Amino acid sequence: MPAKIISGIETAKAIRAEIAAEIASLRERFGLIPGLVTILVGQDPASESYVAAKNKTAHALGIHSEQVTLTADTREVELLRIVGEYNRNPAIHGILVQLPLPRHINEAKVLFAIDPAKDVDGFHPVNVGKMMLGEPCFLPCTPHGILELLQRSGVETSGAEVVVVGRSNIVGKPIANLMLQKRPGGNATVTICHTRTRDMNYHTRRADILIVAAGVAKMIKADQVKDGVVIIDVGVNRIGQAASGKAILAGDVDFDDVVGKAAAITPVPGGVGPMTITMLMKNTLQAAKQAAGIA
Ligand code: GUN
Numbered sequence: 612m613p614a615k616i617i618s619g620i621e622t623a624k625a626i627r628a629e630i631a632a633e634i635a636s637l638r639e640r641f642g643l644i645p646g647l648v649t650i651l652v653g654q655d656p657a658s659e660s661y662v663a664a665k666n667k668t669a670h671a672l673g674i675h676s677e678q679v680t681l682t683a684d685t686r687e688v689e690l691l692r693i694v695g696e697y698n699r700n701p702a703i704h705g706i707l708v709q710l711p712l713p714r715h716i717n718e719a720k721v722l723f724a725i726d727p728a729k730d731v732d733g734f735h736p737v738n739v740g741k742m743m744l745g746e747p748c749f750l751p752c753t754p755h756g757i758l759e760l761l762q763r764s765g766v767e768t769s770g771a772e773v774v775v776v777g778r779s780n781i782v783g784k785p786i787a788n789l790m791l792q793k794r795p796g797g798n799a800t801v802t803i804c805h806t807r808t809r810d811m812n813y814h815t816r817r818a819d820i821l822i823v824a825a826g827v828a829k830m831i832k833a834d835q836v837k838d839g840v841v842i843i844d845v846g847v848n849r850i851g852q853a854a855s856g857k858a859i860l861a862g863d864v865d866f867d868d869v870v871g872k873a874a875a876i877t878p879v880p881g882g883v884g885p886m887t888i889t890m891l892m893k894n895t896l897q898a899a900k901q902a903a904g905i906a
Pocket of ligand 1: 707708753
C-alpha cells in the first residue's frame with residue numbers, strides 16, 4: 612500500500628488558525644501586537660525566499676513584521692549593533708537572523724548576542740541548554756515542527772527506533788535530543804548518523820522513524836529503509852529548473868522510490884517547510900505574551 616502522506620500544509624493551516632485567533636484576542640483584550648524582525652545578510656536565493664515566506668506568514672497572522680536586508684559585505688560589528696538595537700526595541704518580541712551568514716561573520720557571536728527572551732529561533736545557548744534539560748524554552752522551529760507533525764499524525768514515538776541522518780545545530784542535534792526526552796512525543800531510542808558513520812544503511816534499515824536532514828538530494832532510496840517506516844524528509848534541495856523557470860525542489864529522500872515501502876512520509880515541498888514557519892510564529896506569539904506578562 613502506498614504511504615500515507617503527512618501534509619505539513621494541512622497541519623500548518625490548522626495551527627496557524629489557532630495562532631491567528633489568539634493574536635486577534637490579545638490585540639482586543641490587551642492591545643498587544645506581537646512583533647518580529649527578520650535580518651537577512653547577503654543575497655542567497657534560498658534565504659531570500661525563506662525570509663519572504665516568514666514575513667508574509669507573520670503579516671497574514673496579525674504579527675507586526677520588519678525585514679532588515681543587509682549587503683553581503685556588512686561588517687560583523689554592524690550586524691551586532693543592529694541586533695542590540697532590536698534587543699532594546701519594545702515593539703519587537705522576536706529576532707531572527709537568517710542563516711547561513713557570510714563567512715567573515717562569526718555566526719555564534721551573532722546568535723549569542725540575541726536576547727534569549729527574543730530568541731524565537733531557539734539558537735541561543737541559554738535556550739539550547741534549557742531544551743537539553745527539558746525546561747520550558749523556545750524550541751528551534753524545524754525540530755518543533757517535526758514533533759508537531761508526528762504527534763498530530765498519531766505516530767507513536769515511545770520505544771521507537773528513531774534514526775536521524777544529519778548532525779546540524781539547526782535540525783539533527785536538536786531533533787535527536789527532543790525525541791529522547793522523557794515526555795509524550797519523546798521516549799524514543801535515538802541514533803544519529805553523519806558523514807563519518809561507518810555503515811549508514813545498517814542504521815537506516817533499523818529505523819521505525821527516519822528523519823533525514825543531510826542536504827543531499829534524493830540520497831535515501833527504498834533499499835535503505837524497512838517496510839512500514841515513517842519518514843520525515845527535512846531536505847530542501849534546488850535541482851534544475853522547471854519549464855516555468857522556477858527551481859524544482861527535491862527532498863533528501865527519493866520520494867518515488869520509497870513511497871511504496873513507507874507507512875507514512877512527508878512530501879517536499881509541503882511537508883516540514885510550512886511547519887518550520889508556523890513554529891516561528893508560535894514562538895513569536897509566546898515571546899510577546901511573556902514580554903507582556905501574560906502566561
Ligand atoms: N536557515 C535554515 N534554517 C533556518 C532557521 O530555522 N532559522 C534561521 N535563522 N536560519 C535558518
